Amino acid sequence: MVIYGMNSHDKIRVCVVGATGFAGAEVCRFVLGHPVFELTFATDRKAAGTPLSEVYPAFSGISDISLSAPDPDAIVSAADIAFLAVPHTASLALTPSLIERGVTVIDLSADYRIKDPHIYESWYKAKHTSTDLLTQAVYGLPELNRKELQALSVRYKQGEAVLVAAPGCYPTATALACMPALESGVVKGDFVISDAISGVSGAGRAPSARTHYCHANESVEAYGVASHRHIPEMEQTLSQVAGRAISVVFTPHLAPLTRGLLATVYLPVNESVTQNELQRIYERRYASEPLVSVLAYSNMPRTGSVAGSVRAQIGLALDARLHHMAIVSCAIDNLGKGAAGQAVQAANIVCGLPEMAGIDVAAPVI
Amino acid sequence: MVIYGMNSHDKIRVCVVGATGFAGAEVCRFVLGHPVFELTFATDRKAAGTPLSEVYPAFSGISDISLSAPDPDAIVSAADIAFLAVPHTASLALTPSLIERGVTVIDLSADYRIKDPHIYESWYKAKHTSTDLLTQAVYGLPELNRKELQALSVRYKQGEAVLVAAPGCYPTATALACMPALESGVVKGDFVISDAISGVSGAGRAPSARTHYCHANESVEAYGVASHRHIPEMEQTLSQVAGRAISVVFTPHLAPLTRGLLATVYLPVNESVTQNELQRIYERRYASEPLVSVLAYSNMPRTGSVAGSVRAQIGLALDARLHHMAIVSCAIDNLGKGAAGQAVQAANIVCGLPEMAGIDVAAPVI
Amino acid sequence: MVIYGMNSHDKIRVCVVGATGFAGAEVCRFVLGHPVFELTFATDRKAAGTPLSEVYPAFSGISDISLSAPDPDAIVSAADIAFLAVPHTASLALTPSLIERGVTVIDLSADYRIKDPHIYESWYKAKHTSTDLLTQAVYGLPELNRKELQALSVRYKQGEAVLVAAPGCYPTATALACMPALESGVVKGDFVISDAISGVSGAGRAPSARTHYCHANESVEAYGVASHRHIPEMEQTLSQVAGRAISVVFTPHLAPLTRGLLATVYLPVNESVTQNELQRIYERRYASEPLVSVLAYSNMPRTGSVAGSVRAQIGLALDARLHHMAIVSCAIDNLGKGAAGQAVQAANIVCGLPEMAGIDVAAPVI
């Protein structure tokens, strides 16, 4: 437990917009346990006036904050930083006014992730109305863009409001699984396959036929095959990393667990690459990353070992029998490293705080 | 419900060897509900003397059979057909003596699945001691080998004891997902990827760290990557179907459900193939199959819709964006179509009974 | 498997009203596997025109019936018997017109269960508009009212339309757990405690905050404490059985499973009663009941052993340390013996069929 040596006037006031969604509630959890961030404002369009602990009794005895309407004026008065845990397009509507009035935004929606607005528009079926900010936004995957986030920090400390686009859950796990191999140049060809399994919290808090317990329980299924909106986000990251266009064949699956996301990726690699070399490429890449562990060769991660935490675990094997195929599996908590936890990690960097502040939670080990 | 018009002396006496394992118990369930098969003998090496309903209280009020030791003499006296739900090598030890003495064997172990004994020996680390029978055994996937099973039926009706090697769970789902495309000639290249998810019953009934509730619950993980013993079985089937050597990159996953297996396969197909053509290839292939349903294009199957039944459901999509990749998902119950149910289906064909006898169970729909 | 020796013209045409709810779909499953009943009509107010197998893909390959609107004229043309799997008051609106026009009704709603309309009205907050039929309806718990159901059968065979009020899930398990002790006269006092745990399917198919996977998963909770609408139904049955007014302190709990209901009841008994006597009271009471098993003394039933079936299992113990308290636990499938299966059981009796026809399903044992 780091003692930050700060006085109470050093607190950074935080607003969570969309605090009753799963990702928003999880941001609240991390902020409430954070040594510097202070939850001063939490919004929900429908539940304004209700205590957050009534919506989530887990907050009973921890916070007595009440929900407010997401009024920009009120947010600007109450907070230095706003986490936006809102559906896409809702951020486009809110972010410009917050930035303009000095509130730094950590956006968990998809609105500022994809640099090419035409690609955004074709996948999200919505006009991108904030292309100026889009060029300034930093994609908040610290393992990829730590320097860019640190550059934001310089501007933040000078009093400027900055914008982070926090990554999606599938893109985070897929990127972490692919980055070392792609960066090292051992991957052949122009596409990778990502076959992923998510817990049901990934489908959001709105009740639906798909999220009904009796539908989701005791069943697995693929969905959104070859059409999931996270595809262009993955392709942007993997292409950036590889230095050439990489496309992604992506199949998400739903499995009966609340939290957890596993991406198993298939990367065709050069025949000269050995198991040891591949393993070392991954170990070296993540050696100094506080949140990414690489397991011993051919040990595969369980999502249960990272659920409730902000950590990622990676395991890999090389199928050298007939084809030189690297199989890499990355386990995260879709709400932790896949959403809220990573958003706080990025915010810590932007604010110049220790990167693990508030997210070095001891997750349940069982 | 078919009325078979048989008298009680037409009953076929059935022994289940290994009746307390999950697959063995499931064979008992189907046999106990079968109009012609009669469960006359059920064995368990350790629990001999115990009522089956004490091991599985679900049989209370349904069967008062007691377990016996797996003594070949006793099996020969008691049964016309023996289902062997035993670990590999145990079947090698028992099958020859049963066949020789006139008992037809439906073997659920891996011992007679792989036609090349050297491949068997290298993957199963055991000597194949029954290669004569191996050449006679028919691989019991009715959708592939119905004619061969019907040929066994001719010999069975002439009083000969015959041998069926019932397929494994992953090979069944992978074969059903790949066969139409491979047979039709639209698949390019020499390998396919099968990414599969299984319920925990696939790991067997023996308590272990992996099958502990608190380990398996709320977690998904890959295991046996690029090394699972079902790989040569899949490659044998897919190569037979394709008419050329096909290798399989295979990643099984464990998910927190009791029953259910989903195989999602990636098949690179010719660029000339359209969505409609691919869909029709699958629909035509399975049009007359009683146990295989092909869902509407891009609708993906849930394992929950087949759990407890012997059915398979298939859904498919074509990722035509950049690569021509067919993504086909096949859902089965690993104990139903993936083991016990399919074994009974094959036995029905061998015995000249309606193929659906005893396995046309109305599975729970919720 | 019973061969009923009937020709196809002996089929009894069945309509299921509310076929897409969980109980309704389960009635469809049993009817589709029934040797005499034939599913000729299935209704859903909103999904008229849709194939049932589209709503529940588990029916793919089993039934191609399409859903219809619940029009009384159409029901009368299509069916001899109607199962009403509808919310309370909906049956009051439909049953009279069906009965009047010759359609026998098996009502799974609460509308005709409670003999005193004032009690119905005070608990269900609705006017009872069909009190004439209420006096004729038989409460369809065969273990309690088999003779009354057989009397209905006489009238049914004379061409009369009759009415069965199928019991609720909690009342079924509570009644089965209490009846032998109450009938035998060993219970002291004027109240019993029933502490029950239900799977989530008991909450119905409508998506809600409570049925969301992420709410129901990994959690147990009590609900409707001292106020659940099944209380008067239980009290009516237990009082009838005891021959004096018995009130019920009832606490239902929700647990993370799809199907299954366990009622653990606490019955203060005379100090002279021994363990053996109590055990024998239960064994004798249910000795000839085809669907109720009494386990060995102090062995407690698992809901997993009856899930998917229509069976009930009962275990009991006597806490003789300080207080003479009998603790009796009854496990059922809330949709099986607790709803649809028991409705079919009652229908079988009414129709003069073997009581187990179509419901002697081999449930998954694992």
Added chain:
Amino acid sequence: MVIYGMNSHDKIRVCVVGATGFAGAEVCRFVLGHPVFELTFATDRKAAGTPLSEVYPAFSGISDISLSAPDPDAIVSAADIAFLAVPHTASLALTPSLIERGVTVIDLSADYRIKDPHIYESWYKAKHTSTDLLTQAVYGLPELNRKELQALSVRYKQGEAVLVAAPGCYPTATALACMPALESGVVKGDFVISDAISGVSGAGRAPSARTHYCHANESVEAYGVASHRHIPEMEQTLSQVAGRAISVVFTPHLAPLTRGLLATVYLPVNESVTQNELQRIYERRYASEPLVSVLAYSNMPRTGSVAGSVRAQIGLALDARLHHMAIVSCAIDNLGKGAAGQAVQAANIVCGLPEMAGIDVAAPVI
């Protein structure tokens, strides 16, 4: 987040004996996140030499401690405090030598919980070999015995080694649910009923038929009816609180969740008590307790809201219809407030630290 203002030499060195069991691993988690405690020694008889993070990959990146054999000399050298997460009798064998040599013991086993050694011996079928220490041990339920724990703190600060008997999981929830009513004098009679539901982690980490995923999943069952070893512990506490002998009729159930324990208790109360009065008795009793929340009248707690945390939530209702029965439900995490977390809470008091140090974890809210 409290900043304790301590230097590193203020650290208190902690040993966890039995660190690979579920409760032991959970103590490790809390100690690793504690501002003052430092995990210096962790033992496992069989896995000595193995890194703890190999047994529980959730510790990867958090702790690189390796397991040691539970050698008393080594423990005495390494630690100021030892948490004993061991089976009963194992603590009797180890505790005296640790106390004698100056190591304070927080014992999570049952060995020092029951003040009357004859009762211990009759329920645990083992000789109590440490009756001197038994008289000195404090039962570590802070809501009941905070003053006694604070008295231990005085002795601890004077350099004396002291002994805390941390309560069992069922006794904790049952005591918290009963204490306010019993203390207030509104409870009639001489017994209470506690009907409880536990997650599977309560059954421990050893693989067994009962903890097999396929047995525990999708099923609930009662077990240990009227014979569970936690009964005398509950009776001791409730009798102490009531000031007269109270016996407990106790039925534990197993439900398919990893963590969580719900005790629903039935307390016959005086007819003069109103709902409001009862509610206020509970609210007043726990108003200043940091870990116990009382929900609004008739709102019942979910275990999911406390899983992963050390908190308890209580809801209650009064069934005033015919009998004056209070129904009180208390939700805890069986490993949190029910074991490891409460042990750390007691240790904090003994060490004179803020009571919430290290256990004020932000539990996952979803």
